[in-house]
Amino acid sequence: LGAFRGQKPVHRQALVEAILRLSALAAGVPELVECDLNPLLAFPDGGVAVDVRVRLEREGFTAGKPQSASTLGPPGAERKPEQ
16 A cells, blocks of 8 residues: 555555445444445546445345446545546
8 A cells, every 4th residue: 555666655545434424324224234345446646446246135126236437535535547
């Protein structure tokens, strides 16, 4: 996570924020039974969840839909997926 072989260190606070937001989501949405972020990439100016899969369950209903390209970083900062 730190500087390595000429690369800048990653934005650690963005990773902390991602974990805190995921924790808040899990605590605030009781229907959330599964969440997979893979991979979560870290950069000097933020991070990006390349692939996210969420599964919800509630009485009589189960849903799951893959999502992708979630942007993580400091407030107001947006990272565009690289082409």
